[in-house]
Amino acid sequence: MITCTFSLALINTFVSYSMTNHIVTQTAVERLQAEGRLFADKFQYEFSAIRSDALVLKEASILQRIIRSSRASDRIIPASGGKLEDLKAGLAVAFGTFLRARPHYTQLRLIGLQDNGRELVRVDSDASGIHVIPATDLQAKGQEPYILILADLAPGAFYVSPITLNRENGVVAKPNLPTMRLVQPLKDDNGELFGAIVINVDYEAFLRNAMPDSPPSVQITALNQNGDALVFGPNQAAPEFAFHLDETSLAQSQIKDFSGLTSSVSVSQGTASILIPVSTGSTHSPFSFGVVASLPTEKFLAPVRQVVRDTTIWSIMFILISTLVAALFARLLTTPLQRLREEILNPTDNRAPIEAVLSSRDEVGDLARAFLNRNNALIGEANQARAILSSTADGVLTMDHTGRLHSINPSGIRMFGLHTLDFAGWHISKLMPDWPDANIAEKGGDTGVVGQAGSHEFLAHRQDGTTFPVDVALSHFRIGDAAHLAAIVRDMTDREEHLAELNTLIGALKRSNSELDSFAYVASHDLKAPLRVIDNASLWIEEDLKHKLDPDSRENLALIRNRINRMERLLDDLLEHSRIGRKGSEVQMVSGSDLFEEVRDLLPVTSGIMIEVGPEFDKIAMPVVPMRSILQNLLGNAIKHHDRATGRVILEVRVKSEALCFTVSDDGPGIPPKYHEKVFGLFQTLRPRDEVEGSGMGLAMVKKNVEVFGGTLHLISDGARGTTFEFTIPKFWLKASTREEAA
Numbered sequence: 001m002i003t004c005t006f007s008l009a010l011i012n013t014f015v016s017y018s019m020t021n022h023i024v025t026q027t028a029v030e031r032l033q034a035e036g037r038l039f040a041d042k043f044q045y046e047f048s049a050i051r052s053d054a055l056v057l058k059e060a061s062i063l064q065r066i067i068r069s070s071r072a073s074d075r076i077i078p079a080s081g082g083k084l085e086d087l088k089a090g091l092a093v094a095f096g097t098f099l100r101a102r103p104h105y106t107q108l109r110l111i112g113l114q115d116n117g118r119e120l121v122r123v124d125s126d127a128s129g130i131h132v133i134p135a136t137d138l139q140a141k142g143q144e145p146y147i148l149i150l151a152d153l154a155p156g157a158f159y160v161s162p163i164t165l166n167r168e169n170g171v172v173a174k175p176n177l178p179t180m181r182l183v184q185p186l187k188d189d190n191g192e193l194f195g196a197i198v199i200n201v202d203y204e205a206f207l208r209n210a211m212p213d214s215p216p217s218v219q220i221t222a223l224n225q226n227g228d229a230l231v232f233g234p235n236q237a238a239p240e241f242a243f244h245l246d247e248t249s250l251a252q253s254q255i256k257d258f259s260g261l262t263s264s265v266s267v268s269q270g271t272a273s274i275l276i277p278v279s280t281g282s283t284h285s286p287f288s289f290g291v292v293a294s295l296p297t298e299k300f301l302a303p304v305r306q307v308v309r310d311t312t313i314w315s316i317m318f319i320l321i322s323t324l325v326a327a328l329f330a331r332l333l334t335t336p337l338q339r340l341r342e343e344i345l346n347p348t349d350n351r352a353p354i355e356a357v358l359s360s361r362d363e364v365g366d367l368a369r370a371f372l373n374r375n376n377a378l379i380g381e382a383n384q385a386r387a388i389l390s391s392t393a394d395g396v397l398t399m400d401h402t403g404r405l406h407s408i409n410p411s412g413i414r415m416f417g418l419h420t421l422d423f424a425g426w427h428i429s430k431l432m433p434d435w436p437d438a439n440i441a442e443k444g445g446d447t448g449v450v451g452q453a454g455s456h457e458f459l460a461h462r463q464d465g466t467t468f469p470v471d472v473a474l475s476h477f478r479i480g481d482a483a484h485l486a487a488i489v490r491d492m493t494d495r496e497e498h499l500a501e502l503n504t505l506i507g508a509l510k511r512s513n514s515e516l517d518s519f520a521y522v523a524s525h526d527l528k529a530p531l532r533v534i535d536n537a538s539l540w541i542e543e544d545l546k547h548k549l550d551p552d553s554r555e556n557l558a559l560i561r562n563r564i565n566r567m568e569r570l571l572d573d574l575l576e577h578s579r580i581g582r583k584g585s586e587v588q589m590v591s592g593s594d595l596f597e598e599v600r601d602l603l604p605v606t607s608g609i610m611i612e613v614g615p616e617f618d619k620i621a622m623p624v625v626p627m628r629s630i631l632q633n634l635l636g637n638a639i640k641h642h643d644r645a646t647g648r649v650i651l652e653v654r655v656k657s658e659a660l661c662f663t664v665s666d667d668g669p670g671i672p673p674k675y676h677e678k679v680f681g682l683f684q685t686l687r688p689r690d691e692v693e694g695s696g697m698g699l700a701m702v703k704k705n706v707e708v709f710g711g712t713l714h715l716i717s718d719g720a721r722g723t724t725f726e727f728t729i730p731k732f733w734l735k736a737s738t739r740e741e742a743a
Helices: 003-056 061-071 084-101 147-150 201-212 249-253 297-344 365-391 408-416 495-545 553-581 593-603 626-641 698-708 731-735
Strands: 105-112 119-126 129-132 178-187 193-202 219-224 229-232 241-242 266-268 271-276 289-296 395-400 407-410 452-460 468-480 480-491 590-593 610-614 621-623 646-656 659-669 712-717 721-730
Touching: 003 084, 003 178, 003 193, 003 201, 003 219, 003 271, 003 289, 061 084, 061 105, 084 105, 084 119, 105 271, 147 178, 147 193, 193 201, 193 229, 201 229, 201 241, 229 249, 266 646, 271 712, 289 297, 297 480, 395 408, 480 721, 495 553, 590 593, 593 610, 593 626, 610 626, 621 626, 621 646, 626 646, 626 659, 626 721, 698 712, 698 721
Parallel strands: 610 646
Antiparallel strands: 105 119, 105 193, 119 129, 178 193, 219 229, 219 289, 229 241, 266 271, 271 289, 395 407, 395 480, 452 468, 468 480, 590 621, 646 659, 659 721, 712 721
């Protein structure tokens, strides 16, 4: 009970901690997401404002007039007569207006691609005011990365440069000013690239402009891919900026990129952080930006630790109280157990039922009832086993390891004709004399059947002296340390009688098959004899009357000889069909490549029909009989019945665990499904006999050969185009020495 109480206290502490930790963490996550999204939206707005200014300047009419004037040879716009210098001065005024409205802008420039990307109009803004740069001080910027990339930008695209220090005439200007540049491409009326509007932005001022005046509730870090950051946290009076090239402690402590940050909350080094990416809208820019909202785990896990402390204190108090209560209950509980022990160990009354204990409804009463139920269950199992032994039809004998009988069930007593039940101690050899002598095992010799489990056959003797065959299933079992044997004896008299009858029938069947073979051979020979006479007579008639026969008569004589040849083939096929599966020749194995060469020589010659053999076929050994007949008929049919001048026949084999699976496919005419069974019958062809050579028994012989060898045969065709015959030959013929064993 103390252990249970302690476990409950631990579970309570763990559950309280888990629930509080989940709630607090979820709240912190939502807080970080909300704060991060709020500031991300502010920075997104600032980026959009710069982009909007660039678009306004791009569409300004004075800028378009400058572009047209720059393209004109006399630098004057024909329609207005305005001069280029006057237009540039007007654009400088517009630039100044934007610089006054955007304090974080440091430069607005119009740069043309001509003259190595020279600045056409430039207005600067600094602490002293707005300055229009004279033409003599304008610089060539054609080699700057943000100018070189203009040619690669897609139509409608713009470019945001990485944060670098501002340079004048190729030298970093002092003081250092981290600068971001938005470059808006400009095109003339013909769609050709003219130059670009470039807005230089003081990056630090840009970031500070989006930050609030009062500290946020979580630390906000505006961060780009170089690690340039503006950090503003709950305990800071103002945001602090860090540039990646500075040597300040803040810059050195900032992360250098976005590594480890994701759009989901992650915890690292005691701080939970989430990254909210902010898009600049430029797909060609290497500049990437995001807002990181972070909060020390100490801030939001402090309530969790307090809950753990409080729960632990209450759990300790709960354990102490429970221990005291458990001790009192244990004393009350052991009293009936002591009484039960005394009654069980009482030597004068240890066989009497313990009725008093059974009336108890506490744990002790449950224990006594369980003991009584277990005892009754064992008695029930013993009765069930006794009933099974008494009702089984087989004899069940038990004996020791020397073969001395212990028991015989009623069926065994009837089986052996025992009139006395005093068989205990008999040796098993008294009932089965050819049982090996168990004394051999005692002398260290071969134990024989006595030590071998399994099925054995003996000749048993009844008590009246008659004998009968039995099958004995022997098994071992142990009672304590003593080894015993159980023998299940089955009377095999009926089986022996059936076996003798079966052997008689098999002998009669063999004689019938032999007589059938002789009859088929004689019948074939006797039927062929008159056919040969008719064939010779037709040849003699044609030779004697060759000058007198008209074409119809010659055709009729040729038709007679054709029918004679067909009848001879039919008789040969009938004889071969009758002998399938009843030839006793040895199984002759041959490789697939040799068998195919032999079969190919027997096939009809057709130059347009190509036979393709799968790579596995050549490697496999297979029986010549029946594979030669099967392949000759299937390949011959595929060639003979093809309806095109060119075609393909494919022979493949797949090796399975218990059989070889062969397929013969062709691209000839299909076989309609309604004829799939008919084609395997005797004398069946789908075309008239005059249109196709053959007896109509080829597929019947294929089917019989496959089935005699225990295989299966399937026809696959939709009736429109192509036919596949798939058949299997089991592998057990590999161990057969003759065809009869294989079949």
